[in-house]
Amino acid sequence: MWHNWAGDESCRPTAIERPGSVPEVVAALERAAAAGERLRVAGSGHSFTDVACSDGRLMTLDRMDRVLDVDRASGRVRVEGGTTLRALSGALAVHGLALENLGDIDAQTIAGAISTATHGTGARLPNISAQVEAIELVLADGTTLTCSAADELLDTYLAARVGVGSLGVVSAVTLRCVPAFTLHGVDRTAPLEETLDALDELGAANDHFEFYAFPHTSTALTRTNNRVDGPPRPRARVRAWVDDVLVTNHAFHAFCVAGRAAPRLIPAINRVVTRFAGSTEVIDRSDRIFATTRSVRFTEMEYALPREHTATALRRILATIDERGFRIPFPIEVRLVAPDDAFLSPVHGRDSGYIAVHMFKGMEWRPYFRAVEQIMDEYGGRPHWGKRHFQTAATLSPRYPHWDRFQAVRSRLDPAGRFVNMYTDRVLGAIGAPIPS
Numbered sequence: 001m002w003h004n005w006a007g008d009e010s011c012r013p014t015a016i017e018r019p020g021s022v023p024e025v026v027a028a029l030e031r032a033a034a035a036g037e038r039l040r041v042a043g044s045g046h047s048f049t050d051v052a053c054s055d056g057r058l059m060t061l062d063r064m065d066r067v068l069d070v071d072r073a074s075g076r077v078r079v080e081g082g083t084t085l086r087a088l089s090g091a092l093a094v095h096g097l098a099l100e101n102l103g104d105i106d107a108q109t110i111a112g113a114i115s116t117a118t119h120g121t122g123a124r125l126p127n128i129s130a131q132v133e134a135i136e137l138v139l140a141d142g143t144t145l146t147c148s149a150a151d152e153l154l155d156t157y158l159a160a161r162v163g164v165g166s167l168g169v170v171s172a173v174t175l176r177c178v179p180a181f182t183l184h185g186v187d188r189t190a191p192l193e194e195t196l197d198a199l200d201e202l203g204a205a206n207d208h209f210e211f212y213a214f215p216h217t218s219t220a221l222t223r224t225n226n227r228v229d230g231p232p233r234p235r236a237r238v239r240a241w242v243d244d245v246l247v248t249n250h251a252f253h254a255f256c257v258a259g260r261a262a263p264r265l266i267p268a269i270n271r272v273v274t275r276f277a278g279s280t281e282v283i284d285r286s287d288r289i290f291a292t293t294r295s296v297r298f299t300e301m302e303y304a305l306p307r308e309h310t311a312t313a314l315r316r317i318l319a320t321i322d323e324r325g326f327r328i329p330f331p332i333e334v335r336l337v338a339p340d341d342a343f344l345s346p347v348h349g350r351d352s353g354y355i356a357v358h359m360f361k362g363m364e365w366r367p368y369f370r371a372v373e374q375i376m377d378e379y380g381g382r383p384h385w386g387k388r389h390f391q392t393a394a395t396l397s398p399r400y401p402h403w404d405r406f407q408a409v410r411s412r413l414d415p416a417g418r419f420v421n422m423y424t425d426r427v428l429g430a431i432g433a434p435i436p437s
Contacts, residue, residue, distance in 0.1 A: 002058055004045040005107070006299050006361065011053035020063035025169050026142040032057045032418065033140075040421050041165055043112020044084060046105060047386035048299050051116070051165065051423045059169065061111060067091045068172060075177040076133060081111030081170040089287035097177040098286050101125045101208070106291035111170035116386030117162045117345050119354065120290060121210040121335035123203035123307075127347060129161040130340040133176050137168035140418035144171070158402070159409035161342035164385050166424050167413045183208075183289040184228045187221065188279035195220040196311040199353075203307075203336040208290075212331035213314060215321045216267035219274040221331065225289050232284040243280060249295045256296060256329050256360040263327040270329065298330060301369045301388040302356035303381035304346035307336065310353025316375050317355070326368050330358035343406040346382035356387070385427075393429035 003010035014037060017028035032039040037056030044062075045052070052058070061082025069078040072095055079088055085099075085106035092098055101120040108118060114129035134148035137160060145168070147153035147160060160167050195202070195211055202209045208225035235243070255273060259266040282289060305313060314334060321328055333356040337347050346352070357372050359365035365388070373381075373390055382399050383389035397403045410431065414420075417431045 002042060002045075002053075004047060004052070006048055006297055008299055008361070009048070009050050009053060011050070011055065011058070013054045013056060013058035015057050017057055017059040018063050019059065019061070022138060022144065022171050025059070025064075025138045025171060028057070028059055029138065029140060029142050029169075029418070038420055039418055041111070041169055041419075043082075043109035043115075044107050046108045046112070047116060048301075048388050049386065049423060050421070051386060053423065054421055061109060061169075061171075064171065065109075070095050070097070072096060075179070076174055077177050078134075078172055078174045079110060080172050082109050084109055085113060086287075086291065089291075092177055093180055093285060093287070096180050098180045099128070099175070100131055100178050101128065102287055102290035103128070104290065104292050105294055106287065110173055110175075112386070114161060114173065115163050115165050115170065117342070117347075117384060118386065119335070119337050119347075120208065121337065121354075122208045123336040123351070124338050125208075126338045126340035127162075127342075127345055129342055129345065131176050132161050132173050134174040135160045135170060136172040137413070138171050139168045140414045140416060145413075148174075155343075155405055156409050156413070158341060158343050159406045162344040162385065164344065164424065164428065166410055166419050166428060168419065181227050181286050182230060182232050182283060183225045183286050185223065185225045185282045185284070185289040186279070187223050187277075187281075189274060189277050190220050190222050192218050192220040195222060196314065199311050199334075199336075200307075210333065210335040212333050213318065214270045214274050214331045215318060215326070215328040216270045217274045219277075221274065221277055228283060230283075232288070234284045234288065235282060244293045245295075249293060253296045259327070259329040260360055260363050266327040266329050297361040298358045299361070299365055299388060300356055300358045301365075301372065302333075302354055302384040303373070303376040303389075304337065304352040304354050304384070305376060305379040305381040307351040307353045309379040310334065310336075310355065313353075313375055313379055313381075314355060317357070317372055320371050320375065321368075324367070324371060326371075328357075328368065329360050329363075332357050343402040343409075344385070344400060346384060348382075349401060354384070356384075392426055396427060397429075 019025040039057040040054035042052035064080040064082040119127040147157040206224045212221040335354045
């Protein structure tokens with residue numbers, strides 16, 4: 001049995017393959033072919049959908065987690081696909097390097113993060129997959145392929161940067177890294193309406209800006225991270241544990257449990273949470289600022305939409321929560337991301353705002369998520385590939401200008417459909433199928 005981090009998606013594959021090298025990946029693919037079985041590759045399980053589930057074989061790359069080559073002068077770093085973002089950041093720091101941007105969770109593998117278009121925040125910074133210089137794939141027939149923007153396989157490279165696990169096994173990637181840097185992180189509360197009115201200005205004025213809007217309140221919890229000169233000044237261990245574990249996880253978990261038991265109390269609980277949120281300041285190594293400990297289990301849906309509609313869309317979501325009588329214990333997260341050119345990147349070709357909605361484990365999420373998705377649809381929203389949504393290939397294809405180019409690469413690299421599952425059938429369509437009209 002395999003299950004995701006949230007514990008609400010699981011599958012019982014015929015076998016779990018754990019290769020430690022490219023030859024072992026090839027051997028696993030040969031076994032799948034001999035048995036006539038499909039195969040999916042799972043990262044660390046931080047997707048909230050059935051994207052990694054398999055009724056055939058399941059492959060994990062946790063034994064392929066090595067940093068293969070570091071060029072400090074150019075910042076190019078080659079790393080195996082099973083390396084987690086947390087381990088990668090630690091290894092880069094030893095060499096005086098860092099990833100340009102990260103999300104707020106770093107437990108994902110690099111292969112999983114880029115395949116689902118995982119992102120951080122920063123109005124001038126694109127998804128993590130845009131930091132990829134080259135991708136090495138093991139294809140369904142056991143051959144290997146390396147693609148980059150510098151060779152004749154440009155379409156393959158633009159497809160594989162966000163491949164949703166449907167093109168091949170991502171055995172290694174070459175990343176464009178930057179010199180290590182220090183961030184000054186400030187978390188504080190602010191009036192929600194003022195934050196929404198100034199969203200563009202706040203995004204432009206800070207290297208990284210995001211905020212959390214708690215339903216049933218008028219308060220935003222803002223987070224700004226900006227580069228500063230000088231060495232990191234990490235918090236004392238006790239202070240860090242109090243802030244990141246005791247308050248952010250244990251106390252918040254207790255509030256969520258209370259809200260799940262008595263949903264009528266959630267609006268009051270949310271007001272208490274925001275009233276006592278306070279403010280914090282931290283100066284530390286970039287990856288330690290970006291990523292935070294997350295032990296409270298939840299499920300999530302996230303959409304990228306044209307940035308100019310972000311504030312309006314959030315206001316509509318909050319109004320819908322009140323109108324429909326939803327009781328939502330989790331905050332809504334809003335981030336800003338720059339465009340990139342990967343075919344299936346949710347921010348392809350447009351400055352975007354991401355809006356993420358969550359629901360605590362064990363609470364009904366479908367009516368809330370469906371209501372939010374209806375709003376996202378009106379703005380041409382594109383879902384995060386690793387998070388819940390109700391879209392199909394027919395509804396998604398018009399939202400991606402190069403959908404047909406991605407499908408052409410997919411048909412060429414995996415003509416027999418070795419890497420398909422119910423998720424890819426639903427959201428990408430069958431191999432070789434006509435583009436939905």
